[in-house]
Amino acid sequence: MKKINLQQISSKISNYWSPGIVAEMNDYQIKIVKIKGDFVWHHHKKTDELFYVIEGKMSINFLDSSITLNKGELFIVPKGTEHKPSADEECVIMLIEPRGVRNTGNASGDLTSANDIWI
């Protein structure tokens, strides 16, 4: 039982698009991710995904729209929804989703990350 300062713990992350787990709530994981540039188009077939911006600004692109999230803003991507996160400048976000979810969802490629790394 220890508290987590979301901004401070992000200093432990060096690679972009590599989620680090900081806590678990039941079978859900709280992950911190540093992002910059474009991620890949993907969806998560079985689960919604919570995005929360800790520092900076990001966009989530959908097939027919996009949304910009600023620091302190939260958004839930519904399950099955094709999306592509991106950030012009470095941005730190929190993700919450069930244990075992792969960052690239149905897609794969170089940005697919291990999904069991604690920081």
Place this chain on the structure above:
Amino acid sequence: MKKINLQQISSKISNYWSPGIVAEMNDYQIKIVKIKGDFVWHHHKKTDELFYVIEGKMSINFLDSSITLNKGELFIVPKGTEHKPSADEECVIMLIEPRGVRNTGNASGDLTSANDIWI
């Protein structure tokens, strides 16, 4: 699908200790709560509970210890753990827990709140 600014939405809350739901992720709910003073001792038998401080400072008292959470800090209270949240000054927090969880857990009393209020 709309984004939520956690600080701005808290202005819609007038009563202390009355959680307002702002989003759902699968069968979990994201709730905003304004708190001040002491809550009641209680536990949640079947679920962990995520606390995140949006504005201000709070404490969570346990039977043999306590922890202070500042703005930007996150803490998971494990299921079954007796706890009593408190705040000397007004504080705004986000809670995440499964749909249907009662704020006073196994306890009851005047601070028991409806758990299906959206804001």
